[in-house]
Amino acid sequence: MDPRALRARRGRQLRYSSHRTPSPAPTCEVIQSASLSPKPEARMSSAVSPNAPTDVPEMPAIAGVKLATAAAGIRYKGRTDVLLAVMDKGTAVAGVFTKSKCPSAPVEWCRDKLSQGKARALVVNSGNANAFTGKTGRAATKLTADIAAKALRCSPAEVFLASTGVIGEPLDASKFDGVLATMAGNVAPDDWMNAAKAIMTTDTFPKVATRTVWLGKAKVTINGMAKGAGMIAPDMATMLAFVFTDAPIAQVALQSLLKGGVADSFNAVTVDGDTSTSDTLLAFATGAAAANGAPKISRAADPRLKAFTKAFHAVLGDLAEQVARDGEGARKLVEIIVDGAVSKASARKIAMSVANSPLVKTAIAGEDANWGRVVMAVGKAGEPANRDKLAISFNGIRVANRGARDPSYDEAEVSAAMKQPKIQIKVALGLGKGRDRVLTCDLTKEYIAINGDYRS
């Protein structure tokens, strides 16, 4: 990773660090991050996305969660590719998964184990998705869980699994033998950035988010990490995301929180309209904050959970936006807002039609306010729309109104606006009160380069 890009990305942390450390030398934290970033030969993309967030939070520890990463040599050389998260006894787990009819073996494993609702460990590997691997794939999930369970002295059914990477190649889970035991001895509470790095594939930056919020009279923390980049579309958009909290939330309530938060976060993000076989979002609640007086929550509708719910959904939204920012080859973050639709569902369908249109996305890559293509994408969505009531804006500049080009708009002003790193396309339908928002990115030659030479 380019050190300048790393510095830019980690600006807030550098400021925090120098505030605490008078020495002008690089802080330990930055050195650690730099040294642990994947080596160039292990990266699919060579440069950090220009859309990478400049403010990366310091990730606090979460009571009841410890992390370790390692290089098991699954596919990549010279970088970490396994994450082990170990949770205290009594941790509740909830999950939402891909709607693919051909899910990966780990997705089937997690779905099956979710019913008992308790988790002691999460094992994630990058480089191999263990998808479409038949019986071998099922055997690999079982072996991985068995190895982890032995190392942690828990039941294999308490071990949750996720894999990301190439599809159709058998995953050699025997590579975890020994590795997971060593990791279990090395777990630490503050390794969040390295954890987020270990699960990357074509991502150009690790994705983390955190919030701290009051629950009753106790402070509780929510940490999340995600990996995404390509094969991103609704029905559980990002490939893998994991959220952890020390709040004492029962499994049923946690599941409800998760489902409620997915619709406008991960399911409102699309990179290329392709849905992975491996999409997994898991949430773990250790309940450790009960020791500080946090009330035990059994229902998502509990009024004491209001601030927590907002923060929890903010973590999901933050991670989902980072996935869009790191869309493969993306140079621009694109926000599509549709209002005046006949319903929110209709607005979503139209917004997704715009967000997934290759012609809209290539126009944005070309910094061209080609609203004609937005009209096309609205028209093809199949949802109620009246051409002669339609208005379209780019970054607040209305370019089309009532069925024709807005006569008042200034081409030079719009051209300048299109050079911004974030483009907001607003479509006002003028029919009703339905409104929705989705995030995507532009479609560049780099996307083709990344995906035209991945497996080979």
Next chain:
Amino acid sequence: MDPRALRARRGRQLRYSSHRTPSPAPTCEVIQSASLSPKPEARMSSAVSPNAPTDVPEMPAIAGVKLATAAAGIRYKGRTDVLLAVMDKGTAVAGVFTKSKCPSAPVEWCRDKLSQGKARALVVNSGNANAFTGKTGRAATKLTADIAAKALRCSPAEVFLASTGVIGEPLDASKFDGVLATMAGNVAPDDWMNAAKAIMTTDTFPKVATRTVWLGKAKVTINGMAKGAGMIAPDMATMLAFVFTDAPIAQVALQSLLKGGVADSFNAVTVDGDTSTSDTLLAFATGAAAANGAPKISRAADPRLKAFTKAFHAVLGDLAEQVARDGEGARKLVEIIVDGAVSKASARKIAMSVANSPLVKTAIAGEDANWGRVVMAVGKAGEPANRDKLAISFNGIRVANRGARDPSYDEAEVSAAMKQPKIQIKVALGLGKGRDRVLTCDLTKEYIAINGDYRS
């Protein structure tokens, strides 16, 4: 147009010509084609697609149809951009149009005029789609029809219109004044290739097809032309296609024939999943062959129409394939065959999911038999599929079977197959008897280049 590419493309014609013309000098026909091909500065793409058909038919005249092309300077310089087709009195017309909720003004014009079922003229311009142009757009269609009607002494309601090109720019129809009158004086029966060239936008080669078939005891001819390249997706795939015949077929029968033929031709083709606001397929039947004894057909189910229907649908299929071959930036024609689905409709949905997947299309551009992405695309289609029954082949080589990689396939053999200009992906679901086929192309950097710099 590169003369070698032109020769390659027109191989059969050259052979025909030299058979008839002993002189080794280039035939008149080839010179004419070369001289009338669009000049480089007027082309969006500089090179003829490597997928262009090598056998281009000689287009026969059709009794009752005459054509002319001209350069009206709508948008392009140094190339033709208007086509006028003049039909004899009594010509029946049928049409199928985009399902876009925001159709272009000419689409609305044609839909409105179709009810009376008679046509005397077709005016097509390239360079400006006259879409999303509000009242100005409606006025432009009326003015164009009025100018043509005056030149031909017919009713404006007998003039059919189609426009293709940029969306949202007002079309200055006054440019047709004078031009159409001159063209009306210059119409000729054998200008099909030039007609097909005048309607091109980002197309790299003109698209024509012809069939001659018996109807009763008379030979009848079907000629078609199309333009496509980008913004191609089902719901009337190609942007513009026109089919002409001298067979005496009543309007109702013609409309039925057209609808029946669209499903497995134009609606089974996708380039980028984007549906144009201008998609138009019109069919004209002059009835002139009645003079040679062709029976008048009033019902599409008439058994005498069997051979004609097959030939008519073959023309539609031929044109649709050429559209896929000329997908923007495409280097490979891709045929997706899905069988064993629970129904034909389900097979279509799965085939389209594969055909529109950017990850599948980029893999093909990279000549990578990445069947894992095919699994992903099957899985995201939302149709019944059983991962453990799925088999996938590339150009006849089975690479995946029963939920895992086919152990017997030879990577080198598959790699060699992926270098072919045509790639067939076969997905066998093993569930039922539903089967379908769609055509698409690969997704290359050239697509981005073409579409990232179109309007500006």
